[in-house]
Structures are given as C-alpha cells and as structure tokens.
Amino acid sequence: MKKILKISALTAAVTMASLASATAETLRVGTEGAYAPFNYVSENGAIEGFDVDIGNAICDVMKVECTWSVHDWGGIIPALNANKFDFMVASMAITPTRQKAVNFTDPYYFNAMRFVKLKEVDLDDAKPETLKGLTIGAQQGAVSAKVLDDWFPDSDIKLFPKLGEALMDLESGRIDLVLASQFAIGDWMKNGVDCCEFVGESFLMDGTVGAGIAFRKADTDLQARVNDALRTIIDNGTYEEIRKSYFDFDVMSKPDYVSELFNK
Numbered sequence: 001m002k003k004i005l006k007i008s009a010l011t012a013a014v015t016m017a018s019l020a021s022a023t024a025e026t027l028r029v030g031t032e033g034a035y036a037p038f039n040y041v042s043e044n045g046a047i048e049g050f051d052v053d054i055g056n057a058i059c060d061v062m063k064v065e066c067t068w069s070v071h072d073w074g075g076i077i078p079a080l081n082a083n084k085f086d087f088m089v090a091s092m093a094i095t096p097t098r099q100k101a102v103n104f105t106d107p108y109y110f111n112a113m114r115f116v117k118l119k120e121v122d123l124d125d126a127k128p129e130t131l132k133g134l135t136i137g138a139q140q141g142a143v144s145a146k147v148l149d150d151w152f153p154d155s156d157i158k159l160f161p162k163l164g165e166a167l168m169d170l171e172s173g174r175i176d177l178v179l180a181s182q183f184a185i186g187d188w189m190k191n192g193v194d195c196c197e198f199v200g201e202s203f204l205m206d207g208t209v210g211a212g213i214a215f216r217k218a219d220t221d222l223q224a225r226v227n228d229a230l231r232t233i234i235d236n237g238t239y240e241e242i243r244k245s246y247f248d249f250d251v252m253s254k255p256d257y258v259s260e261l262f263n264k
Contacts, residue, residue: 035184072161115198119196135158148179185198201261
C-alpha cells in the first residue's frame with residue numbers, strides 16, 4: 001500500500017511539474033535581424049546581438065519564456081500592431097511620430113547617428129552645405145532617412161531596404177556617404193573594411209529620446225512589466241555586463257540634437 005502511495009505521489013509531482021511547464025508564460029519578441037551588432041541572424045541561423053541579449057535578460061527577470069522572430073524593418077511596426085509578436089526589441093529610436101503608433105519603455109541606449117564616407121571624398125565635416133551634390137545612402141524607414149529628407153535637400157538621397165545594402169554600395173563606390181547608427185557603422189568597419197571613415201560629429205534627431213522597446217498601445221500592463229525588468233537589469237549590473245561584451249564606451253551618453261549641431 002505504501003509503495004502504491006509513493007508511486008501515486010511521484011506521479012502527481014511529475015504531473016504538476018508538467019502542468020507548470022505547460023502553463024508557463026511565453027512571450028513573442030520581434031526584431032529586424034539585419035542590424036549588427038544589435039540584432040542579426042548568425043551563420044547557424046540563430047538570432048543574436050545586443051538587442052537579443054538585453055531582451056533575454058529582461059525575460060529572465062520576468063521569469064517568462066521568450067521566442068524571437070525577424071521582420072523587415074519597413075513593416076515592423078505594422079507587424080507588431082497586427083499581433084505578429086508581443087513586443088519589439090530592435091534598436092528603434094523613440095520619436096514623436098512612432099509614439100503615435102506604439103508605446104515605448106525608457107531608453108535602453110542612445111542610438112546616435114553619424115556619417116561615414118569614402119576616404120577619397122574630400123570632406124572635413126558633414127553639414128548640409130558641405131554635402132551638397134553628393135550621394136548619401138540610408139536605410140528606408142530609419143530615422144536617418146528623415147534626417148536626410150529634412151536637412152539635406154541639396155544632396156542626392158538613396159534609400160535601401162537594409163543598412164547592409166547601403167554599406168555595400170558605399171564600399172563599392174556607388175555612393176559617397178551613408179548616414180546610420182554610429183554603432184552599426186563602427187561594427188561594420190571593424191570587420192576589415194578599409195574604404196571608409198567617419199566624418200562629422202554624432203547626433204540625435206530632434207525629439208528622439210533614445211532607443212526603446214516597443215508595444216501595442218493597448219498593452220500597457222506588459223509595457224510596465226518590461227520597463228520594470230529593464231530597470232532591474234540596469235540596477236543589478238546585468239546591463240553593464242552585456243554592454244561591455246559589445247562596446248568599449250558608454251552607450252547611455254546623450255549627444256547633441258541635429259538642430260544644435262547644424263545651428264538651425
């Protein structure tokens with residue numbers, strides 16, 4: 001009889017553990033997967049990068065299982081709002097326009113922009129008057145594309161679906177400059193690229209308050225939970241450990257806004 005009771009107790013324990021596993025909360029996280037070192041798909045098909053490590057650390061604090069998926073940048077906000085995933089960790093700059101469509105956490109880094117040019121292009125700075133007539137590339141739908149549209153009307157602007165395509169055209173000499181995240185460009189140049197160099201200062205677009213994690217407007221409870229977890233990983237040192245594995249400088253320092261830099 002005792003043996004039967006022991007077996008029954010063991011069976012019940014296994015059943016309860018299985019039910020707990022089956023009912024564990026799973027959240028779906030979206031990213032672009034084409035923006036190294038922040039988010040990219042590795043050679044073995046894994047989704048990796050700074051954004052992914054930050055997202056996974058947040059999921060650990062929340063004690064939830066998170067699954068990742070990649071989406072084209074141009075349609076990533078519509079994909080979020082169409083319930084393709086639950087929240088987005090994709091280095092998205094928080095702007096007034098985007099805040100009309102989605103909600104954000106506090107910034108988890110400041111995604112400053114900077115120009116990179118072909119070395120043979122003779123430039124000492126990167127202001128609208130000095131880039132007149134030159135061809136500048138940017139990623140379609142990115143904040144950098146709006147900066148070029150608003151501030152560089154006398155330059156030839158060429159937009160690309162992915163940042164990597166713009167950088168390939170720059171390296172091959174088909175365009176003169178690219179405007180993008182200084183971190184993404186720096187990571188690209190570290191991989192043996194010898195064609196190009198930074199020019200001008202780094203800056204933020206007016207109204208941009210850093211890169212944030214995005215949510216559907218209705219999901220305020222989830223937004224608050226993730227924001228709390230973000231603060232936790234910053235306070236307990238996990239954020240700093242992740243940052244050091246990617247960057248040897250402070251990614252939370254805030255540069256000038258574009259209007260301050262260009263003296264509007």
